[in-house]
Amino acid sequence: GAQFKILQEALANIIDGYTKIELDLPMQFTGETTVLSSANREQLRDAYVWFDWFSIPQIEVKGDKDSEEMSSHVFLSVQSIPFYVESCKLFLALVPTLPHDDFEDVSCNYCTWLDRGWCRLEIW
Numbered sequence: 001g002a003q004f005k006i007l008q009e010a011l012a013n014i015i016d017g018y019t020k021i022e023l024d025l026p027m028q029f030t031g032e033t034t035v036l037s038s039a040n041r042e043q044l045r046d047a048y049v050w051f052d053w054f055s056i057p058q059i060e061v062k063g064d065k066d067s068e069e070m071s072s073h074v075f076l077s078v079q080s081i082p083f084y085v086e087s088c089k090l091f092l093a094l095v096p097t098l099p100h101d102d103f104e105d106v107s108c109n110y111c112t113w114l115d116r117g118w119c120r121l122e123i124w
Contacts, residue, residue: 006096007051015044021092040090050084 013019014036021036022028056077085091095113100106 002098003094003096004051006098007049007094010092010094011044011049015041017041036090044090047090050088055084056081 010019014021017038056074093110093113095108095110097107097109100108
């Protein structure tokens, strides 16, 4: 719930121009502008959102860590991530600092997001 609320607030603030978003370094190297234009921000009003946290099966949520079928679904879902990233016009990594759901005194943030290999690949 906390991540989704932050996503809603972030998108509203981006659309309204309160939050400035810089494009990632690979895009900047291609000569793209470094800040979203007002036209780009306006397109977000009617955009589709693919949010990996609820679009990829979460093994712990399903509670079936040993299931071959579940592992296969997770594998196929993770394999599809590059398609979604490649198809999108805007990729936003929303990685607020929040407490980990399963481990006391552990936080999730931008650095822990970068620890996951496929997350680093999403940037490029």
